[in-house]
Amino acid sequence: MINWEAIKKAIFEETKKIFKDYTEEQLMELIQLFELCLSVKLNNSDLKLDGIESRISNALQIILVDDVGKPKKTALFTDFAKIEPFFRKVLYLVNQGKYEKFDKEKKGLSALIGALSLNPGNIDFEIEDAEKLKTTNFKAYHLLKAYKLRNLESHLCENWSLKELYENIENILIVYILVVDRWKNELAEIISNENLQKEQDFKPYLNSVKEDFKSRIGRFVHIKGHEDIRLSHNLVIENGINDQENERIERRGSVNDLRKSSVPEKRMLIWGDAGMGKSTTLEYLAYVDADKKLKDPLNNIPVYISLGLLTDKSVSIKNTIFSKIGVDEVLGERMLVEGRINLFLDAINEIPRDDSNQLKTIRLREIQSLVKIYKKCFIILSNRPQDENIFKEVPVFQLQKMDIEQIEIFLNRNTDSKAEAQAILKNIKEDDRLEKIIRVPLMLSRLIEIYKVSGEIPKSEGEIIGKFIQSLYLREIEEKKDGNFHVKTIHTLLRHLGYWSLENKDTNSGMPENEVLNYFLESKQKYGLTIDIIYVLEIVTQLGILEKRDNLYTFAHQAYQDYFHSQEEIAILGL
Known part of the structure; x- marks a missing residue:
């Protein structure tokens, strides 16, 4: 080969x-x-x-x-x-x-x-x-x-x-x-023109990208960011110099607005705490780019990759890119060289841990190579700020927590009525501590779901996630009247899965079905439970607690894994 x-x-x-x-x-x-x-x-x-x-x-x-x-x-x-x-x-x-x-x-x-x-x-x-x-x-x-x-x-x-x-x-x-x-200029142009004949093959892929985000597009709210020059200090951008102070001027705005005109490097590293909307933002950008590409073949093709799902070290990031858009290595390589791909690499912090951290080393080297070699491609990475920034040539943009105006927009787009939005907003404005918590999009979205089910307004992060999970259980019981749905048993299995998947992998990375079922089976045997674990996997995926992508399962959000991990920890300690 x-x-x-x-x-x-x-x-x-x-x-x-x-x-x-x-x-x-x-x-x-x-x-x-x-x-x-x-x-x-x-x-x-x-x-x-x-x-x-x-x-x-x-x-x-x-x-x-x-x-x-x-x-x-x-x-x-x-x-x-x-x-x-x-x-x-x-x-x-x-x-x-x-x-x-x-x-x-x-x-x-x-x-x-x-x-x-x-x-x-x-x-x-x-x-x-x-x-x-x-x-x-x-x-x-x-x-x-x-x-x-x-x-x-x-x-x-x-x-x-x-x-x-x-x-x-x-x-x-x-x-x-x-x-x-x-003859490099002539050859590059000729090969590029030859490739344009194959653009129609991308329509099924582009439609699938749009379909994946279609249900969320009406609820999406842009999160603002600002450049952190301290983390990308070696960059020099001519139009970003303040002549009087001889210092770089920080770039500000939504990620989508920034990439349109303010980032000539064609590289961005999006930093944000858990729940700040990093993944949702990158998925939104892929949706926007897919829509543009369908309307005009000359636009770039978007590729969104969740790094936590790349668990096989024999399959490179480039292999994944080519597989997603359905091209062979030769055409895929041309597209990267010519800058015809907009690449979104999500959650560096979720790259799976294996023996000696080999996989993480491989992935970081691959990303470094992509950033270094394919200068014409627009590449956006995301990560949590507790990790060290090793991509010094990439400008870092910190996502900022929502202000009250964004919170109001978020409520109007994610509630069922204006009255519901106003009721939640009233509670937020009356509680400074709560306002600080729900400035994170994940927390506000989960608070909304809790309010819809029970009318409650939890006051802490842990309580919001806990009551949200409980609201999912309650909705399932009330809507489906499912006699097999035993809350305590299912919760116990998820506790075990959350605890040991985080302990073993150190992150919310992808798991094949048999691995998830093995965790469930361990918990079932440990606690003497009687339930069909395949049924549990299906139901918790339908509820959105787990998510299935590319035949791998993850918790739908890192915060869920953290929550179940803490619940099992409490059980182990007997508290």
């Missing part, structure tokens, strides 16, 4: 010292463009260029990535070193008329190099001495060396030392990058 991520990393490591005048980002962009050019389909059998993508890719995989000995590498070297087919493909892509003329005249590699404007000094590749060019003409030197290798027979490679083998490998890699570098 071809692993292009590993191949590109290896090419970068092999060539970065040679291309020392290029930034890491510039070199990686060229390497990615090389992959895209190699992989793009020409759909023209007359060109006799079909197959070079698999032939060269396979050679690159074995030579640069696979753990094989020198004999296998030398055997594949000639497939890798025949640069003419790739050069012909580049010429066809950038200038079909020139290609047809060149092809008709049946000229060789030397003329092809000239046609691609890679030989401005008109060096005669047949008689020129490569060593004379080594210090005077970098490009010509490597092209000439590659030219000399063009007709090499595989058996001749067998006598090379390892040093000679790797010097020649390096030379061919440099030549591939040189031709891409010369």
Whole structure:
């Protein structure tokens, strides 16, 4: 199997010292463009260029990535070193008329190099001495060396030392990058245009994104944020300088408004305490972008990923992106390079814990790589503020608790009547302590649900979550008259699940069905309970206490897991 991520990393490591005048980002962009050019389909059998993508890719995989000995590498070297087919493909892509003329005249590699404007000094590749060019003409030197290798027979490679083998490998890699570098603007545009033909395939995905948030769009309230320069102090934005004080001016506003015009870095890290609406905000942005994309194919495609659900370390974030939107690795890579994806990576704090924190290390490195390499993509991350900010190049925006105006808007959008909204608002205004608590969107939304069921106004965070859970139980009993719904038993199972899932994972991360059922079974055996645990899983998911996404279960909010954890802790202590 071809692993292009590993191949590109290896090419970068092999060539970065040679291309020392290029930034890491510039070199990686060229390497990615090389992959895209190699992989793009020409759909023209007359060109006799079909197959070079698999032939060269396979050679690159074995030579640069696979753990094989020198004999296998030398055997594949000639497939890798025949640069003419790739050069012909580049010429066809950038200038079909020139290609047809060149092809008709049946000229060789030397003329092809000239046609691609890679030989401005008109060096005669047949008689020129490569060593004379080594210090005077970098490009010509490597092209000439590659030219000399063009007709090499595989058996001749067998006598090379390892040093000679790797010097020649390096030379061919440099030549591939040189031709891409010369035509990078034209190639990027051509490949981008070719991709536009596939946009209609995204409609089912985009409609599903909209459907996921459709029921909540009318209740959504924008949460304001402000930039915390202390956490992103190394950023420099020209239009954000206060000339008099020579200091950065903090950017303020809703996340949606900020990203439209105030964040030229195309990166944001949204920080907020539990319940502040980080996930809801990112899901809203994905909904908005999906709607725009459906109306105009030239808009970017949104991808929302809950990091707590990525429990398999063998599946990368990029694999998840490509799988979500239904594209292969080649097209997905192009879209990232070209900035055609708006990426929302939610809840860094919920990345699952495993042995030695390997998974978290892998994910953080992946995120760092995405942020560093794909400069054209708008990437928004979210995290809780108790974690250290390791993404110093990303501006941090702290979500601010709601003011009284936002609270009123929230009440009007989330209650059944104006009278209900006013009654709750009256209680809030009369209690300063309560007002501070419900400035967090989660707390206010749960308070509203409690009031709808019982007319009560709890006065503390723990009481709000507890009474909200109880109100869900009560509603289920009153509406469905379900004889199997035993509150104490179900509550006991959820306590156990909340306690041990948090103890074992340290976060509200995704759990497969069998893991949830195992926790329920442990509790059932521990307390001698008699209930169908599959029924319990179904019912608590219907109630919205648990949530199922991508075949994994989580508590619908971290606050629920925290609540059940504390309930089980109290039971263990016998309080």
